[in-house]
Amino acid sequence: MKVVAFKREKQGTGASRRLRNAGQTPAIIYGGTEAPQLIALDGNALFHALKKEAFHSSILDLEIDGATQQVLLRDFQMHAFKQIVLHADFQRVDANQKIHKKVALHFVNAEISPAVKLHAATISHVLNELDVSCLPGQLPEFIEVDLAKIDAGQSIHVSQLTLPAGVTIVAHGQDQTVATASVPAGQVSAEAAADEEKK
Template identity: 75%
Template sequence: MKVVAFKRELQGTGASRRLRISGQTPGIIYGGTEAPVTIALDHNALFHALKKEAFHSSILDLEIDGQVQKVLLRDFQMHAYKQLVLHADFQRIDANKPVHVKVALHFENAEVSPAVKLHGATISHVANEIEISCLPADLPEFIVVDLTNVDVGHSVHVADLKLPKGVTAITHGNNLTIATASVPAGHVAAEAAAAEEAKK
């Protein structure tokens, strides 16, 4: 994905406010061997890009003055109530050094799992993203969580995930829970009542 930016000479609150009024968003690029560079980006293009999941976990081609740098989106600030991006931070990446990044989880096959199919259970997503480490070339857009074999009372943990080649989950020593399957309380009561009725 490509992002076009412009070098920003003026800094400070007033300069940033004028930038936003003119339809641009202030930002910064840092990391690597070069000094940090303050930049300005087209607000509308950035706002729409931020709605795309891939923009948050892909290596981006950031073009400044005709030169392209490989970067990752590291942070961004939104206005408290307006649809306004206040600032964006990008980090330069080295193709030979691993990156640490949060990647979205895509849950699949819940409808065919024993929990849902046989017991009418609900599968709750405890986490929607996990932190991973990999070389930039191996960075996945998302990680699939296959729920095919999940039964009632079972949970899916980070250790259960099939990670793409070259990708390691960063768990800080905790085997985090990703999803759980449980039968809604009302459903259990209804089943118990039906069983009682059948005995009569």
């Protein structure tokens, strides 16, 4: 994804306020061997880009004065009630150095799982994102969680996920639960209902 930015010389609250009043968002790029650089972006374009999941988990091509560098979005601040991005932080990326990033989880095939089809179970998403480590070129937009085989009373853990090539989970000491399937209280499964009818 490409982002166009402009250099900015002035910093401070007043300068940032003037930028925002002009429809721009102050930002900073840091990391790598170069010094941190103050930039400004089109506020409206940035606001809409932030709605896209890929913008948060992709390597971005940031263009300043015709020169492009690769960066990751690291942080941003939104206005409390206006549709305005107050500030954004970008980190330079080295193609040969591993990066640490949170990646969204996409849950698929819940509707065909035994838990849902046979037992009318509810599948709860315990995690919505995972901490991963990989080279910039291997960063996935998301990680898929296949729920096709989950049954009532079962859970899926991080160790059961299929990861893209080169991607490792940054484990925090335990095999975290990603999703669980449970039958709500008072709910009768299709199998149990069929058994009752036979009696």
